[in-house]
Amino acid sequence: AKSAGRNTFRFFAPILQVSLDEQARLENDLREAVRRQELLLYFQPIVDEAGNTICAEALVRWRHPERGLLGPAEFIPVAEKSGLILGIGQWVMEQACDQLASWSLAGHALRVAVNVSARQFRQDDFVDQVLHALRRNRVDPRHLKLELTESILLHDVDEVIAKMAVLKAHGICFALDDFGTGCSSLSYLQRLPFDQLKIDKSFVHDMLGSQNAATIVCAIIGLAASLGMDVVAEGVESEQQREFLATSGCDQYQGYLIGKPMTAEQLALRWLPELDS
Numbered sequence: 001a002k003s004a005g006r007n008t009f010r011f012f013a014p015i016l017q018v019s020l021d022e023q024a025r026l027e028n029d030l031r032e033a034v035r036r037q038e039l040l041l042y043f044q045p046i047v048d049e050a051g052n053t054i055c056a057e058a059l060v061r062w063r064h065p066e067r068g069l070l071g072p073a074e075f076i077p078v079a080e081k082s083g084l085i086l087g088i089g090q091w092v093m094e095q096a097c098d099q100l101a102s103w104s105l106a107g108h109a110l111r112v113a114v115n116v117s118a119r120q121f122r123q124d125d126f127v128d129q130v131l132h133a134l135r136r137n138r139v140d141p142r143h144l145k146l147e148l149t150e151s152i153l154l155h156d157v158d159e160v161i162a163k164m165a166v167l168k169a170h171g172i173c174f175a176l177d178d179f180g181t182g183c184s185s186l187s188y189l190q191r192l193p194f195d196q197l198k199i200d201k202s203f204v205h206d207m208l209g210s211q212n213a214a215t216i217v218c219a220i221i222g223l224a225a226s227l228g229m230d231v232v233a234e235g236v237e238s239e240q241q242r243e244f245l246a247t248s249g250c251d252q253y254q255g256y257l258i259g260k261p262m263t264a265e266q267l268a269l270r271w272l273p274e275l276d277s
């Protein structure tokens, strides 16, 4: 038993070493990436019942010099753990406001939705950061939407409400992202001033094959309606899904059926109405 224990130790130690090294390297690369401007924003259209693009969600990407274009799943977890998410989050906010300013100047009145991590939201100066980014770029705060997840509720809920209230007073709106996947109590929902609920894509994916998922989707839509919130369905990939959601009273749609995340230029070309100038 003793030698087996030793073998196990020998077997696992190098693997642990490698993954820690790898994580340290990723963290270093990521720090450099921000400086070298390797991060960029993609935008995914969100449409209303009539199919008009009323919002674009900003989704961060990393143009890695060796590994190509990386999605957030490959670096946001490390960014969260290391604290780099604070700098990245500020950069995303600034870029999103800059893009919003260009679209506004061009006459497009869509909103931009920005994902905000719990750690970022909890910073003491978060409210000021957002308001400064808006002012610097001369952006109407009513065009900014912030997407938060239920993980913000793991901390002081009164503080969350207070910050949201200040930002809402400026006209910024809020969506509760990935709704239904967290473990927050529904009683918070009536205290938190969210404007929208986003149905998590896992429910949308399953709802046509699973009565339970369909029931959850309908319950979320009903709940949102009774709380006076709009519902956005994410991960809409088929016409059947869109129809089921429309019949159930969903307000807005996002997913590959409508459009994948793309560059700001692509979005303007294909998704924003042509303007006569």
Ligand code: C2E
Pocket: 044, 058, 059, 060, 071, 072, 073, 076, 089, 092, 115, 116, 117, 177, 178, 201, 234, 235, 236, 237, 254, 255, 256, 257, 261
């Ligand atoms: P999310 O906020 O839930 O964003 C939606 C994700 O679903 C995006 O993945 C999007 O590409 C993907 N998606 C959209 N439509 C479909 C569809 O029809 N089918 C499927 N299967 N997927 C679809 P992405 O871009 O890889 O982002 C993953 C997550 O990374 C986001 O999930 C968000 O939590 C996080 N993230 C992205 N950008 C930022 C950021 O700037 N800051 C922070 N803190 N997190 C971010």
Ligand code: CA
Pocket: 057, 115, 147, 177
């Ligand atoms: Ca989101």
Ligand code: CA
Pocket: 177, 178, 198, 200, 201, 234
């Ligand atoms: Ca989501």
Ligand code: CA
Pocket: 225, 249, 250, 251
């Ligand atoms: Ca509705």
